[in-house]
Amino acid sequence: MGSMFTWGLEAFFPNNFRGIYQTFFPCLNRNSPQNLHAARILKLGHPVPNTHLLNLLIKSLSSSRNLPRALRLFRRTSAKPDVSTYNSLIRGLLKERMTREAVELWEEMKKRGQEFSPNIVTYTTIMGFLCKNGRVEKALNLFDEMRERGTEPDVVVYTVVISGFCDMGLVDKGLELFGEMGSRGVSPNVVTFSALIHGFCKAGRWKEATGLLSEMAEKGIKPDVFIYTSLIDALCKDGKGKQAMRMLGLMVEKGEEPNTTTYNVLINQLCKEGLIDDAVKFLEKMVQKGKSPDVVTYNTLITGLCEAEKINDAVKLLEEMLEGRRTCKPDARSFNTIIHGFCRRGNINQALNMYEMMAKRGYDCNSMTYTLLIGGLLKIQKASRARDLHKEMIRKGLEPNSFTYSTIINGFCNMGLVDVAEGYLREMKHRGISVDLFDYNALLDAMCRKRMMDRAMNLFHEMGDYCKPDVITFTTLIDGACRIGNFEHAKELLGDMLERGLSPDSITYGTWINRFAKSGQLEEAKKVFEQMITSGFSPDVVAYDTLFHGLRKKGEMGEIIDLLRHMAANNVALDFQVVSTILKCLTIDGDDSTILKYLPSFSKEMSKGDGLSCHELMNELHKSCPELQLQPA
Missing domain, CATH: 1.25.40.10 (Tetratricopeptide repeat domain)
Structure with missing residues (x-):
């Protein structure tokens, strides 16, 4: 040859x-x-x-x-x-x-x-580029131009444009073009079907996706591993784990062997559902079938183990990978996942040990490694060590990114070190790293909690040059103004919020109710409560608890009972705090023993995780104190 x-x-x-x-x-x-x-x-x-x-x-x-x-x-x-x-x-x-x-x-x-x-190759090349860059309508124009110039599209051209539509979420337009193929005598291939099935899966349209599988069988086209994996992945992402497993069974039944990616998708789903033991068994089954788990497989399992509070098992798996007892070596993400697990639990010393092991084994610590450690140190208020790590990171040539700075700013804000947090915000800007709303909101919240309203408002006006405030921004400032008793300023902020087209959410209303009630302005708190319901929001247990406290101070027993009935009618879930508040509100003639004797039994019942509805509470109270007339309506 x-x-x-x-x-x-x-x-x-x-x-x-x-x-x-x-x-x-x-x-x-x-x-x-x-x-x-x-x-x-x-x-x-x-x-x-x-x-x-x-x-x-x-x-x-x-x-x-x-x-x-x-x-x-x-x-x-x-x-x-x-x-x-x-x-x-x-x-x-x-x-x-x-x-x-x-x-x-x-x-x-x-x-x-x-x-x-x-020719058709030229058009296919350009249309493929346009579709990959989200310019599918322009690609369709070229599709029409190609026809006008006497070149009929083939299956490759149709598939390129159909894929473009499906990637953009315009699966119906892709299906329309698919129908046109048939009318023009162009037979779809496995790639064409794969694009459409993937598009339907992304849209959660399982009936159409599985219908295409049947159509493929009718045309004698065998679905490949990519089609089945796409279906399984989409089912998993939609929380349909059982259906995904059934699809795997169908795949094997039809003679298509799952690949490593297929197994990775299912192992990830099992981990998300907390079925770690099943995920481990699935991994062993994968190996038995001659498939080699890759680093993605092991990282998925390590993540699942850490989230299931089995971090020691995650460390053991990492060590097996390092010792060559598994099919591949770990990567930086493997170490970072375990470091994150330790930091989340407050075990910073073990996280730092993992960081040292990472370096000794010849793995490069990256920006994520340092960011996770800095966040973990700030979480347990080890500010000095966190700042040292930040400097070390820069010294090693690793540029802190927006996530690094957000972690630092949020950490110092939670510690109440406003000046330090603001200093990092300035440094962030100086380095040309974009500051986002999360950073500003964290700093505003810290300032408001410290009653630094003037500084908070200066920062609020400054942030307009970088990003638009949201409902959280205004709710934080409103709470800050109310905290220092400046309710007029809080009302002005609410007006500004509404002028910008932002509507108060349940947290905004809850903030108003809490601050009005605590300041003794019970009538204002009740008005906001009613307005909240009128606006379509359901008050949470905290809002009810706040009103119960206010009504108790005023001795409004009738209104307390009405509010309790309102809770029962709306099936509000109770926690221990509000049950305690309700029982204190319902004491008769100052004699706590009549009703408060039930508090330990309620506390014990709720600690078991059984929960307690307001309806159940009222029934129990009615049995013990019928004179209160607490029988739910």
């Missing part, structure tokens, strides 16, 4: 063909440094004698990402290019996102007449 190919090319070359061929031929091997070999041909001084060699050189340079050299060769060669030459260049240019140069070549093709007219 090789000699025939050599003979076929030899006719195109002048003397000394063998030297040129031996130099150029390795360019056809993807594993060779193609641009170097292609450059040698030109360096030898041989002119490019024909279109065939020109196309091989252009293809070689383009596929090896040496587009400037490919363009220079294209413009300077004496060999005549053809449509394939243009296609190779356009494909390479688009791959490198050199869109201006690609468009220039595209326009040039159309101007050079019929001989250089774009």
